Amino acid sequence: MPVKIRLQRRGKKGKPFYWVVAADSRSKRDGKFLEKLGTYNPNSNPAQITLDVDGSVKWLQNGAQPTDTAKRILSYKGALLKHHLLGGVAKGALTEDQANKKFEDWLEDKEQKVEGKKGDLAKAQEEAKAIALAAEKEVNEKRKAAAAEVEAEATAEEAEAEAPAEEAAEAAEEVAATEAEEAPAADGEEKNADA
Template sequence: MPVKIRLQRHGRGKRPFYHIVIADSRSKRDGRFIERIGDYNPLSVPATINVDVDKAVNWMEKGAQPTNTVRAILSYKGALYLKHLRRGLRKGALTEQEVESKYQTWVSDHENAVLDKVREISKTKASEKQKVIDAEAKKREEKDEAKRAALQKEEAAANAEAQAAEGATEVAEAAPADENASAAEETTAAPAEEAAVPAEEKKTEEAPKEEAKAEETPAEAKAEETPAEEPKAEEGDDAAKEEGKA
């Protein structure tokens, strides 16, 4: 009967893992199988492969045909290389010790390559993780900077409002003082003006008096002159009388 080496699916919908089985090619994919020779988990990095290489080589030597995926897995684990070495052993080109030595050398080199790959993947992951951390740190720093800028802006606005309020208070306090000073000046100026008005009135009153005096002075002078002339007239009359008597 035709035999295949293939994968048999297990696990949940989005978390699959596979068994490597020897099964009749006419059976269903996940149906009955003849023998299980390993398992395969593709979700791990790197993929986890456990396979019995000797059993796989024996079945392939018997005519079992691996599927494409299983062939890649067996090549990765060295089963195809071991099959090639055993063919050389059967033909007499290699001894059993040479086959074992060559195979172990290949396994060692392969494991070192896998370890290098794992280290490279780990390094890449660490680098990506560091990039993510740096990006988050930068984002937090930018956020903190934006918060600080907003706080500074708010403080500046608050200071400006406080200064404006202080200025308004000073203006409000200075306005009554100016009004009081203006009122005091007006109050002081009013009595001065009132005092100036009586002074002007007094001057006005004194002016008519002086005019009256000026008018009275000629009359008095004439009055005084008139009595002086009368005695002269009287003297004339006396002289006339004395002449009559004589």
């Protein structure tokens, strides 16, 4: 029975999630499988991958052929390296301790690279936030300046409108005062004429 290590799609439309499985090459993509070896979530950055390295190496030693994507995942998690090192142990080129030491060193180096990438991504996000905040502050300052200009123009127009209104009010007061002075005098004349 030819065995393949491949991805089996899970998740929902637009949000794929994969299981890494060992399955008969004649079975359907999402059909029966022999063993689940791990998961792969490409929706996050960096992608989240969990893998049973020892189980994957066991299937590789038994002749399972990984698909292209599964091969990249196995390489990323070190299953192919461990398979290669165990081949060297079987041929007598390495001792098992040396192979384990090389594999552990590789894992530490890989973990540092992943942490470095996460740090770079976090730094890039912070820089993007800072740039967006600066741009937003600049837009707000422009809006405040424009609002202040509009308010100053409105105040100037009100002052101009109030000046003629004040002059008209003063003129009306003067006319009223003049009429009030003339009115008592006219009443006095009428009283004198009646007498």
